[in-house]
Amino acid sequence: MTPTITAFKQSPDRGRGLARDMRVRWALEEVGQPYDVRLVSFREMKEPAHLALHPFGQIPTYEEGDLALFESGAIVFHIAQRHAGLLPDDANARARAISWMFAALNTVEPPLVDREIAMREERDKSWYEARLRIVEDRARKPLGELSIRLGDAEWLDGAFNAGDLLMAAVLFRSKGSGILDEYPNLSAYVARGEARPAFKRAFDAQLAVFTAASSG
Amino acid sequence: MTPTITAFKQSPDRGRGLARDMRVRWALEEVGQPYDVRLVSFREMKEPAHLALHPFGQIPTYEEGDLALFESGAIVFHIAQRHAGLLPDDANARARAISWMFAALNTVEPPLVDREIAMREERDKSWYEARLRIVEDRARKPLGELSIRLGDAEWLDGAFNAGDLLMAAVLFRSKGSGILDEYPNLSAYVARGEARPAFKRAFDAQLAVFTAASSG
Incomplete structure (x- = not known):
């Protein structure tokens, strides 16, 4: 069907x-x-x-x-x-891939979306510049931690799986706005995602x- | 183990x-x-x-x-x-319960956490009052939609499941700060969660x- x-x-x-x-x-x-x-x-x-x-x-x-x-x-x-x-056969590897799915959506994405909202909706507010710095620092925290964990690995935990798909899709959304450029290994990770047929x-x-x- | x-x-x-x-x-x-x-x-x-x-x-x-x-x-x-x-046996009901798990964490929780962060970390900023109103309106959107969907049902989709557990836990975090009081059926929903042994x-x-x- x-x-x-x-x-x-x-x-x-x-x-x-x-x-x-x-x-x-x-x-x-x-x-x-x-x-x-x-x-x-x-x-x-x-x-x-x-x-x-x-x-x-x-x-x-x-x-x-x-x-x-x-x-x-x-x-x-x-x-x-x-x-x-999209998910490993091994039960433990599968559970870990699901950890990364939730991490993409509940830990990495929210501060990035908050930054997007600020850039889109608060640009004319008196507080825009001051608050943008706070929001960007908030987004850098999980990005920096993710960058450290990824290191020079190709994907987050073994072969490409649904955790990578969601994480790369979340990071892809912020690609055009500069913040990802601060983390070359995350930029390369997103590029590997984009290169998939x-x-x-x-x-x-x-x-x-x-x-x-x-x-x- | x-x-x-x-x-x-x-x-x-x-x-x-x-x-x-x-x-x-x-x-x-x-x-x-x-x-x-x-x-x-x-x-x-x-x-x-x-x-x-x-x-x-x-x-x-x-x-x-x-x-x-x-x-x-x-x-x-x-x-x-x-x-x-914590998850229904029926495959379709199980998939729907998982929709609610992700909805709790990716749709309902982020604006509530954003509001918490503003109340905790931006209270001394000149923009605090003005921005809090924006953040609260942003949080009210999914809360209002959730309230309409729940209606007078006991749980979100049939019997209590992991989707309700995460949704009630997310809403429980905001219980003390007033915003949930605007949605009596959501307050009652959280109270039903809290009443579980x-x-x-x-x-x-x-x-x-x-x-x-x-x-x-």
């Missing part, structure tokens, strides 16, 4: 792959699972039909038969459990939505 | 159950798994021995034989997978650490 995911009809990132459908597309491409995409507008995201799928009115969602899921982390995990290739297919697919929407 | 978790030697929350070991203790109590606790000081958390267990130098960690995990979400998930009682045992166990530390 072909699953259907949702994505922005008009992504605010202008096709740069920063929206959270990118993670789910990437996971589906890694395991070779074809999928359909239903595009939703900002208005549609807040309507009852979409809220029934996603209580927080966001994208992506994932529908497969009578299963409906939300939260990109949970969707990536579901895909990784259903298909070979599955990443490229996922990136091209979300970019095509933006290109079609802007020419349409 | 009895697992060992780590917790603060001197918790900054003074035994109010706000540290993240509370979630793991609660999960262990729900499934009836005895556990040992190793207390770590703030200094020890940043030393190589602890960083080898937890790359971000936090608590809790979880050790069981040669398995070492970090991130409370991943640890709760591991416990829920190993033991009956396993929650009480977990709460008492972490409180005993603080009591012993302050009388010692």
Whole structure:
């Protein structure tokens, strides 16, 4: 059965792959699972039909038969459990990969998103510069610790897995804004993620939505 | 094999159950798994021995034989997978419960933590009052959406599961600061969580650490 995911009809990132459908597309491409995409507008995201799928009115969602899921982390995990290739077979290695999935979303991503929000929404406030420094220092803490742990390894714990997929996707979002350049091994880690054929297919697919929407 | 978790030697929350070991203790109590606790000081958390267990130098960690995990979400998930009682048997219901686990940690918790940080660290800044209003509105968005989804149900999706455990634990942290009072059904939801015997045992166990530390 072909699953259907949702994505922005008009992504605010202008096709740069920063929206959270990118993670789910990437996971589906890694395991070779074809999928359909239903595009939703900002208005549609807040309507009852979409809220029934996603209580927080966001994208992506994932529908497969009578299963409906939300939260990109949970969707990536579901895909990784259903298909070979994104989680190790060994039970302990699998549990550690799941630690990295949660670390990406609960430890590394929140301060980076907080920084993004400040840069997007507080730029005209009197406190912007002073607070940005605080927010950036807050984001540097987990980034520095992650950089130390990664060292010169290729991936976080053995072969590429769903933990790396989510971590690289989280870091990828901050790539354009400079902070990642302070950690050359993290920049190289993200570049290794981007070099994966599955990443490229996922990136091209979300970019095509933006290109079609802007020419349409 | 009895697992060992780590917790603060001197918790900054003074035994109010706000540290993240509370979630793991609660999960262990729900499934009836005895556990040992190793207390770590703030200094020890940043030393190589602890960083080898937890790359971000936090608590809790979880050790069981040669398995070492970090991130409370991943640890709760591991416990829920190993033991009956915290995840539904039905595959679809199980996947939905995992959606709620990620929603608790990646959608609901970050703005609440951001608000906590502002209240703790930015109180003396000139921008404090103005920014607190922004942060509170940001936190109200997922809280309002969660309140609508919960409605008058007892738990988020059928019987109590690991998704409720993490969601209630996340909301519990904000209980003392007023914002939850705006959502009576969420307050009642947290109260149902707190009324569970396993929650009480977990709460008492972490409180005993603080009591012993302050009388010692």
